Amino acid sequence: MGSTQDLADLGISNLRSHVAAELARTRERSAVLTDAVDDEDLVKQHSPLMSPLVWDLAHIGSQEELWLVRDVGGAPAIRPDIDNLYDAFQHTRADRPQLPLLGPAEARDYVGTVRTKVFDLIDRVPLGGRRLVEHAFAFGMIVQHEQQHDETMLATHQLRDGPPALTAEPPPPGAAALPAEVFVPGGPFTMGTSAEPWALDNERPAHQVHVDDFYLDSTPVTNGAYLAFIDAGGYDDPRWWSDAGWAYRQRAELRAPRFWRLDGDRWLRRRFGHVEPVPPDEPVVHVSFHEAAAYAAWAGKRLPTESEWEKAARFDPASGRSRRYPWGDDDPRPEHANLGQRHLQPAPAGAYPDGAAPCGARQLIGDVWEWTATDFLPYPGFSAFPYREYSEVFFGADYKVLRGGSFGTDATACRGTFRNWDYPIRRQVFAGFRCARTPRRGERD
Template identity: 80%
Template sequence: MTAETAHPWAVQGDDALRAHVAEELSRTRQRSAQLTDAVDDEDLERQHSPLMSPLVWDLAHIGSQEELWLVRDVGGREAVRPDIDDLYDAFQHPRSDRPQLPLLGPTEAREYVGTVRTKVFDLLDGVPLQGRRLVDNAFAFGMIVQHEQQHDETMLATHQLRRGEPALHAEPPPPADDRALPAEIVVPAGPFTMGTSTEPWALDNERPAHDVRVEAFALDTTPVTNGQFQRFIDAGGYRQQQWWSPDGWAFVQRAELEAPRFWFRDGDRWMRRRFGHVEPVPANEPVMHVSYHEAAAFSAWAGKRLPTEREWEKAARFDPSSGRSRRYPWGDDDPGPDHANLGQRHLRPAPAGAYPHGEAPCGARQLIGDVWEWTSSDFRPYPGFTAFPYREYSEVFFGPDHQVLRGGSFGTDRAACRGTFRNWDYPIRRQIFTGFRCARSLSRDEIG
């Protein structure tokens, strides 16, 4: 088997790990506060779409999961609010029903998550970080950081759905590299190590590392842009059944789709609504808010296809010079601002071709950040998968109903994004920050 890179934490001491956990918990809570403090209490309690929870539900749910896993399980402390466990169990109450529940109000929710966090910081000073799998390498703390960051991205998507004046603000992303890039790159055939057995905070569906072979293929250098997708629209792509799967065509007809979500016509040009701003659709940004069905239809129209999950990960991680799988396209270092558009820094994707320092060895750009990328793969377990620490994180979603997304978006935090990270959703989803890039199989002449 080819090898994956060991995580830098392997050489960290216990004190450094506790300091890292404390920093990640604090940094993450600052983001949660930014998302919830940006609007008034009435807005926090409003449901902006039946697809999403009220923001105040997400906030208290963050605290509830932190209490269950860290305060009660890891810390063995007395329960703070056992009376609300059922209210904030995501599997008991669908999002559309949550506004009718007797939820904590904004003030009470903030007090609750603050009380829980105080207890967590208290136990962090002395709890063993080894001895059982849940605490080895501070896994439970990392799981909670990632859980909160995932809900922060969900809350960011809720902000995109809300109406009214802009509540969030950020600087624009960096421009595209001014060097001309090839339209596609070629990834040679061969094996690589997919998944991970060494990433301390990797979740169960990323494990274990296993060797897979991928045939040679071509991949778009950058994600498909708005300008490219508009040509599909102008060519009648949404009206021509030939490009769509049966399920995709039924979805187009049922939902009466004619463009990505949040686009609308203003005379002869396309406009979009983005976090309260109305603006012309920028041609050079990766297209966003498209379903799997739209991504697959565009790919067929372009004479290509969506990459498989294996293809995507090999392009993002495999280093042919060493034969190893990197943690990220650029190497093993955690993402920095020069590598990728992550963490809600910019509130929009960067232009296609940005972030040259984040380029993969194969030459592909922006595989991490900007937009989640649809793949053609169903969400399935890896060989040797073991559910941990609970079945409901991954196992109950395995099967043909969910498509895998890779790479993260501008709203994904670095703690919840790496070369092995797997996201999944229904193929009709459009409110999330999704885009795609195309792939194609190579002919015998191209392979040589």
């Protein structure tokens, strides 16, 4: 199959097979993340920002039971007694370890029982006649939900102490001879989607947006470039910070990206249990929105807006249309982007030439989530589906939009239209950034 968008053209039999394969592939990743550590590690809370790994695992099963077994399948509830325990809106992450959670063996049995029932209903449930099941949307939603929690569990692995529990091959090399920035001409383009079968509600609907001329960094900001900001006293100079950012920097006593520490005259980082010198050519990761915005101001630039980011990533001036991805409409392949936990770190700047956008920018998909300057708000014509709690309850100025996915994001949960969001103080996510700027007077004349 050329792309997930082709789901609309699949026959029912092939669609069922595709759904089963995606569910199985996703569960393999969940098993890797939870089988890599012992039961004591699974029930431990490694940070108040994160749930115990065993909560995420059972929550994955609970959501699958609610939407696929009960709603789509019309079957009786398997464990109605635990609905409240695994409702993410009922209990904060910090409080979840005190709940009477399922233990590791019980959680594995539960998610296995749910999945067996789901595989049974794939072959018999109608995939049409109702929006929730059209093009197997509910199944795609659950695949994406599990993959999103897999990335959350990967972030928990980064926060845990102890020896490395996960392994992966190093990413491909970067490219040295790239322009520092690319020019993106202004004009209208189609933002969002109304055609992607498994797109989530906040990506919809497609709509026209005008963006003025701007320049965008060719790659995400690297560790080496960010070190220059640190060495220049960027963390100690309030000129570069917003009022909220400076207050946070002082309160949290920020001095560098999370997981960095100074060892004599060199910076080290901790990465999934490995302590290593900070690689200067990799995109910086584990920085907050406030740190990203301060760096951009220090560099004489700014963070791109969400619409600028999406135009750079999707708009093809040759055809005048918006692509699904920077490279085209086909689903990501390993040569396109660093996704899916295939590597446990960002690739060096300039990697993945086959994934370049028409404007010339690279690594817009994968490697690091990229902070934008935009608050998380609905698109014109937004309609919550299938439930308000996925997007609508988060809309507002409290959250900033991140785009593009990270090395821990699965391809199923990452598109050119996909929108992530988080508090501007968050640093445990695999987030970096790239800068933008408005052309100077006469620069493009």
